[in-house]
Amino acid sequence: MTAQTRHEMGPKERLVAGAMDLLHTQSYPSVGVQALCDLAGVRKGSFYHFFASKEDLILAALNEAWETFRADVVEPALLRETTREARNAAIRRSCHPVGPGPLATSSGAGCIFGRVAASITDSEPLLRARLAEIFTEWAAMLGDGGEGWASLADIQGRLLLGFTVEVPETVQV
């Protein structure tokens, strides 16, 4: 997402931005087309002019979220942090928005990639395939082979547990 404010966006961009917002606190099946349209100020009758399906919109939102997250969070953490633990913690903390916005609720706003992965089924093959690509690219950025996957599992596991409980930071085990 650029620094564009919502009212400068077109309806298609507002739908994508709204989808990203909703997926921070809700799972895929609970985000409905009507709620997406309401948030974007788009009439429901126009929705299918912009996207073929809800899955199609969420796919666009995942793509937009990954571009932003990779450039604004993952790449800077790789440059800035010198240990695996510090890097993983920095990335994980960036998945918990802070501040006065609607995302900073007690729901434990978390990584939308993990949230969508945990809430789709065989009925959303496009989302599953795209998430597989995103996770594979992300793991490769975090380390070679198994080490990158271990870091990504640590990040995603702590975010998931964090939806319900305060997880203590870990000393190296």
Add this chain to the structure above:
Amino acid sequence: MTAQTRHEMGPKERLVAGAMDLLHTQSYPSVGVQALCDLAGVRKGSFYHFFASKEDLILAALNEAWETFRADVVEPALLRETTREARNAAIRRSCHPVGPGPLATSSGAGCIFGRVAASITDSEPLLRARLAEIFTEWAAMLGDGGEGWASLADIQGRLLLGFTVEVPETVQV
């Protein structure tokens, strides 16, 4: 769950067993009362005779699932496996049912605790509180303080990633 077959169970037990089945492949919002009743062979009009709400039934299912999982999976793995990696892998593999049953789908059937944690919101405070207790008890079984949480994060993170992608086993990093 005991070795009771479904047709020997009463309707309340069948509702709980069916909820556990559905939550292996679906998220909390997509599991509806109608589907739960259909699976249990209970008329929808009778549902609220057994449970005050869907949340109330899912709470009972989480309790039943945790009792079984702790006794049949976590405790034996702690007794049998001698390394942290082997123990975590054994527990994780037990979250992926195998065999010809309806759970062994390509959806990547996963841990129902993680799936529910990732798909509830502020509207399900009872489930969130119970999951916090379950995760805290589970982490304490896996190790003292941060070490137990690191193991549980690894298990949950790999299960979540496994919904979309084949995650390679990791050498110790």
